[in-house]
Amino acid sequence: NDYYGGDCASLNLDQIWQHFQEPNKPSDKFGQSRQYNIDLIPKFLMASGQLVKILLHTDVTRYLEFKSVEGSYVLKDKKINKVPATEQEALATSLLGMFEKKRFRDFLMFVKDYDVNNSKTWHKIQPDMPSSDLMDKFKLDGGVADVVGHSLALYRDESWLKEPASTTISKIMLYFDSLSHYGKSPYLYPIYGLGDLPQAFARLSAVYGGTYMLSKPVLGLTFDDTGRVSGVKSDDGIAKCKTVVGDPSYFKDRVKQVGSVARCIAILDHPLADTNNAESCQIILPQNQINRRFDVYVSCVSFAHNVAPKGKYICLVSSTMETGDPKVDLAAGVKLLEPTLHKFYSVSPLFEPVNDHQKEGIHISKSYDATSHFQTVCEDVVRLYKEITGETDVSYIFVPKKKEDEQ
16 A cells, blocks of 8 residues: 555545545545545544553654544434533433433432442442343433443443443443543544554654564565464565564454444535534444444544545444445435535455464454444454563553653
8 A cells, every 4th residue: 555554544535536446536526635634444532541541651642633523422212412421411411301311310420429449339239230230220221221331331232231330330431531531522533534543653663663664565474383473475575573463454364254344434515413513523323223233333524633625524434234235234324424525335344363373473453343433442452462462461551651761
């Protein structure tokens, strides 16, 4: 590729036209190509999430600039509403009925006071009780439970109701903590798009003596007599190594497919309806609200994050595939975007590694899932880091380095 980032790259308008093999060239109505930085797989960062903590620990943030995402929304009863995350919002939102508002407010107050190490805060909610019992305790059912599980705790399917109540509470607290940083939503997004993330790591790696070989084909691997990787073949020789880390596209014989993700990238000249004219936002469509087995995610960024010309918006709709047609799987989300200037549909396989990483020294990431945030990606990064280092406790990577440690 002539760009950084692989599957998660940021492309200008001409590049994305070529990437999706669109006929002709983009018309003048889109504006200048170089003013676009369109992410193939845009994902937001939780302000207090693991990725932000890792970026602070590695000091990559010296090369990055972030801006908050304006709003977080959810579909309930065929209407788009802001996700209520404070007691005041719970009482004011049109998302809930009169009695639901009080129960939801009481639930939020309980969550904020909950301390897994202090049984006085439990109020008969044992940490290991299933989350379904937590919902029953506060009489939160149907659409309200969807808001809690999918928009606050960011679970992807209904299995969350079997998760320990303490796990769900900690996920909701992460949402609250992230929200407290900026007030409008818990999410951040890099100025100029996600393509700056790999570039920032490349710059920092160079500072510490790392070497990058750009525009080099990977032609295969070499192994020693024990079956452990010893090098990476390219067109002008072999790069010797003891460990190889890569995404599934390099290791077709060492991964298994576990599903597929449907995506639709759309260019708009208007903000999304019912988002208070937000220049950036996320909308989650819980599966129960749209009669599906998987949630549909909608993310929107714009000129406010320097990823499009003034007045243009870049939206992505994504979900795990249930049918053989991405247009069918994404219909509920794409409907929220119309009218659009142009749409690009794609289907990507979901892969997981099946190799013996301890024996081979080959560490393979999972494919990017359908979520519009980085939480699941960070879980995979932590898995890889533990595999590579052999460490079981890597909590230190979530702690910013002290300045004296760098001296």
